[in-house]
Amino acid sequence: MKKLIIKTDDDARAYLKTQNVEVNEIERNGKIGYIKEIRCPRCGGTGTYPSNMAPAGRCRKCYPGPAITHRFVSLIDLAKATRRKELAELKRQADRKKEASRQWMDLLDWARENREVLPLLKVDHQIAQDMRNKLVSTGARWGLSEKQVALLKKIKADVDKGPEKHVPVPVDGERITVEGLVVSVKEVEDRYSYGGGCTWKMVVKVETEAGSWLVYGTAPDALMGATEGPLKGCRVRFTAKVKRGDRDEYFGFFSRPTKPSLLEEAGSAVK
Numbered sequence: 711m712k713k714l715i716i717k718t719d720d721d722a723r724a725y726l727k728t729q730n731v732e733v734n735e736i737e738r739n740g741k742i743g744y745i746k747e748i749r750c751p752r753c754g755g756t757g758t759y760p761s762n763m764a765p766a767g768r769c770r771k772c773y774p775g776p777a778i779t780h781r782f783v784s785l786i787d788l789a790k791a792t793r794r795k796e797l798a799e800l801k802r803q804a805d806r807k808k809e810a811s812r813q814w815m816d817l818l819d820w821a822r823e824n825r826e827v828l829p830l831l832k833v834d835h836q837i838a839q840d841m842r843n844k845l846v847s848t849g850a851r852w853g854l855s856e857k858q859v860a861l862l863k864k865i866k867a868d869v870d871k872g873p874e875k876h877v878p879v880p881v882d883g884e885r886i887t888v889e890g891l892v893v894s895v896k897e898v899e900d901r902y903s904y905g906g907g908c909t910w911k912m913v914v915k916v917e918t919e920a921g922s923w924l925v926y927g928t929a930p931d932a933l934m935g936a937t938e939g940p941l942k943g944c945r946v947r948f949t950a951k952v953k954r955g956d957r958d959e960y961f962g963f964f965s966r967p968t969k970p971s972l973l974e975e976a977g978s979a980v981k
Contacts, residue, residue: 714793722789729792735785743784750777813849820850827854830862833869838862877921879962882954888925888964889947889973890916895929895940910934912941914964925952927964936972943976 716722719742726732733744749755753769757777761767769777821828831842841858854862880886894913912929915922933946948971950964 716786716789716793719785722785725789726785726792729796731788731792733785733788736782738782741784743782743788746781746783748779748781753777813847813851816849816851817846820845820853824853827859827862830859830866833862833866835865835869838865875921876960877918877923878959879923879925879952879954881952882962883951885949885951887947887949888914888916888952888967890914890925890945892941892944892946893924895942910941914946923960923962925962925964927967930967930970932970933972936970937975939976944972945974947971947973 714725716725735742735744737743750757750769750772752771753759755778757769757772759767759769759771831838831845841854841862845854891914892912893915896911897908898911900907900909910929911926912933913924913926915924927950929941930948933941933944933948937944947969948967949969950967952962952964955961955963
């Protein structure tokens with residue numbers, strides 16, 4: 711960058727004009743300059759700084775002096791100060807550009823080492839977009855963890871599979887054999903218990919060729935004790951009376967389950 715020399719008032723005027731800085735010039739003691747207004751940085755020149763204890767209290771930084779002072783600044787000093795600010799901003803811009811270039815090179819290196827992950831980041835999903843934006847903004851400084859990659863694979867599988875199709879509960883008030891995946895298990899208060907006990911409820915998802923439907927009811931004790939891990943994620947089978955829901959035909963309720971059996975535990979088949 712060409713060195714700028716500011717020695718005379720004409721040099722200062724010429725430079726300030728390029729920076730769109732205008733002041734009301736005055737002469738004092740043989741120097742050309744302007745009167746700079748300096749306000750208290752705490753109260754902004756009001757002289758008061760409200761607080762909970764003193765809503766109209768005086769500012770402790772400028773009191774008892776004036777909240778606004780004036781100082782004569784020569785045109786040459788103003789131009790030099792403006793030049794220092796300009797150089798500092800140019801340096802910040804250069805540093806940001808250098809950092810962006812470094813992050814981009816780091817991102818390219820990470821992409822070359824993780825080519826199998828790139829298609830997962832292109833999935834049209836909010837979580838995938840957030841991960842992609844974070845990688846770009848940080849230059850893949852932290853990369854992706856194994857759990858994040860596993861989540862991206864699951865998201866891509868769900869997107870490729872498309873929206874799930876639901877079908878109405880096939881019966882209303884009849885006993886049928888229910889076989890499906892436990893998607894939810896929760897403990898609720900038993901309204902029919904005199905002692906104020908609790909019972910376990912579960913939601914089972916039944917998948918068919920036409921689509922899937924859900925059924926909700928009390929989890930049999932035999933199923934709760936059939937697995938060492940959580941019941942959620944297990945495939946089960948039982949016979950029960952199933953009634954279709956009033957507000958949602960794709961959701962039903964089962965009661966009086968019999969012949970419960972655990973077909974597959976969460977993540978592994980039962981041997």
